[in-house]
Amino acid sequence: MTSSQAALECDAITVRFGDRSVLNDLSVTVAPGEVVALLGANGAGKSTLVKAALGLVRLHSGTVRLLGSAPKSSGAAKRVGYVPQRLGAAGGVPATVREVVASGRLGRASMLRWANAADRAAVDTAMQTVGIFDLAKATVATLSGGQQQRVLIARAFAGKPDLLLLDEPTAGIDAASQQAFHDALATLIEREVTIVLVAHELGLLAPLISRVLVLHDGGIAFDGATRDAATEYLQCSDVAHRLAHVGDHPHPRIDTNLWGSRGV
């Protein structure tokens, strides 16, 4: 990746579901290393923007580039991670935590190349990073909601992404899992991974966020620093309320060895 190349570039994208426009001629560029939070009310288009960026919904018009590559291309697959909402953490057959996390390595492997030692090491590291290594042999369906969410995060981490997109990663999870997620995100930030996450509330994550995009009616209503978002975007009282405590956190806490002995 060259220094001038954007991590994420959406150029005048429009997404329509039937006759309804969800994103309207939206343009946004995320620079390498930025940590961007997508905020907004329900139906504002936050999750749709993430899915459009990943090529999971069809664009009516406009273009998207991920680290210079088209979504779902082999170039993007090797370097882009995705954490969906919790839905789908457990399928019809009881898969183990290790099996699910290992599927995060497929983007790094060519078709029909089976897992090697490097893949297994990356899976181990990813599980350790989010504090679920001890649960490697457990079946995902038997875990709590917070633990299942950590499995999905570890799956994305296993691919060692340069750009990570997360769709409401902390929605409905317990405090311990939120803290574990915060710590894991801090580790990625130290590695200069670009992060774009959808959130309803920043909570613990607020000090880690470098930029806030507030979506409203399929467009960007605010784009700026986290601290400014709370004071300048007062039209949207809901978002302002959720950002109100941002100033309490001066700097992100960075620690690379936070989960070695921590339980889940």
Place this chain on the structure above:
Amino acid sequence: MFELLSYDFMVRALIGALLVGVTAPAVGVYLVQRRMSLMGDGMGHIALTGVALGFLLGTAPVLTAIVVTALGAIALELIRSLGRTSGDVALAIMFYGGIAGGVLLIGLAHGSNASLSSYLFGSLLTTSPEDLMLIGALAVAVLLVTLALRPWLFALCHDEEFAAVSGVPVRVLNLVLAVTAAVTVTVAMRAVGLLLVSALMIIPVATVQQVAGGFLKTLLAAIGLGAVVALSGSVGSFYLDTAPGAAIVVLAILVFLVVSAVSGLYRQLLQWNQRRRGHGRLPSDSPA
């Protein structure tokens, strides 16, 4: 026991049963994983149209069944992924269309519905050496696909969106899985019949997943259980003088019921023991 091995037809029947018992759960585990357990049933109905087409054209019904079922599977997959019709509606259309097409074509072929009965309910004991060769070749192909592509098919069936982002060719693999399921249905129709084919794809998986921890373990154990019930059911039907297909499926259901009861009892005892020791799970640890 060895008496039945003195009959060539019985040896062919047992080999056929073994191949079907191994093959069906190998595909079924992916259908269960993506919560499409009835897909095999839908394909069984479509295969009926293929069999009837074989009668109409005067060609081997197995070959026309493979072609028609594969085309039906591809159509179902395209409707599911591209159209606005939901998966269960597309499946329902397969059910109705398959039966109606089969009865219509057998009428045009001036045959009777009785001609279809050996395919509807299975006819393992009439398996010819040529049938066995074809079943063997198809079974090897199905096992190659389901085992060699396991990591990619697992990712696809577990979370299709994540698989797509990871560069997994989801559309191609969806079609491969659909066609593989279609081939499995036609392989299995001689053993258990089109009406029961889905049972051998799903019941061993449903049985094993109650006790096996993990996808790979479930896959391998379901293949093993499929082989055991297919062979045991065939042997049992020989001595009881009943239809092998029905015997195989009834045996599979009995095993499912026993495993369900025992594993349920074991879990209850485990929970009771945990409560007794005061190590109950915290509210935050309850499964999602």
